[in-house]
Amino acid sequence: MNRFINEHNLISGCVLSAIVVLPLSLTIAACSQPNSAAADSTPATEPTVATHTEQPTAEIMPVSAPSDTQSTILKNISATVYKDANCGCCKEWVGYAEGHGLNATAQNVEDVSLFKERYSVPQQMRSCHTTVTTDGYVFEGHVPAKYMAQFLKNPPSDAIGLAVPSMPVGSPGMEYQDKFMPYKVMQLNKDGSTAIYATIDTPQQQI
Numbered sequence: 001m002n003r004f005i006n007e008h009n010l011i012s013g014c015v016l017s018a019i020v021v022l023p024l025s026l027t028i029a030a031c032s033q034p035n036s037a038a039a040d041s042t043p044a045t046e047p048t049v050a051t052h053t054e055q056p057t058a059e060i061m062p063v064s065a066p067s068d069t070q071s072t073i074l075k076n077i078s079a080t081v082y083k084d085a086n087c088g089c090c091k092e093w094v095g096y097a098e099g100h101g102l103n104a105t106a107q108n109v110e111d112v113s114l115f116k117e118r119y120s121v122p123q124q125m126r127s128c129h130t131t132v133t134t135d136g137y138v139f140e141g142h143v144p145a146k147y148m149a150q151f152l153k154n155p156p157s158d159a160i161g162l163a164v165p166s167m168p169v170g171s172p173g174m175e176y177q178d179k180f181m182p183y184k185v186m187q188l189n190k191d192g193s194t195a196i197y198a199t200i201d202t203p204q205q206q207i
Contacts, residue, residue, distance in 0.1 A: 073149040075101035079139070082107050082115040083129040090129040093142050093173030097131075100145035104131075116140070125163040125186055125194060137161045138188060142171040144206040147185050147198055161188050162197055170203060 074097060081097075083090035085108035094104050109115065115130050119138045127141025138161030139148055151162055163186045164171055170180030180203050187197040200206060 072101040074145050078103040079131050079133040080105045081129055081131045082109050082112055087128050089173050096172045125165050142173050144172050158189050159187050160190055163188055
């Protein structure tokens, strides 16, 4: 990949967001763990981490809930997922979404930022992959299937989609041991603004 976002680097087969809200070593481990045979192994590069003063470091807590069960809440929904070929956590999320019924077509692209710009994903909302449904709604990063289905059932008139900025440990596709980091699902609006769509404080809220 030639470039992702100016502050992003490719680390152990996954793209690390500049909006860092968890320990770097934990992000690398979660994003690069070989959960499937399809996971690629690429040399790690030394990251350049930009600080973000508006978003304090969240506390990592143990996961007490069982893993999300498979469902069909995304059945009859088709989408294209734009991702880097070497991103392991992107592959994990695609498998997770397909397990919930999504008809996903993964496209490995050299410059994922071009697609984020095309679909108007704000810089501070970006993550490692961008999912676009056939009717044009955008889901950036590790969005839980539960909230994708909820959004698509009744899309807000001023919204273009949802985003989970960065790559929170414990979010779908970012599972690592028994760790979970609270995060927010953000609504992306047509005018470029964002709003909190859901606050995920526990693993159970993703199910």
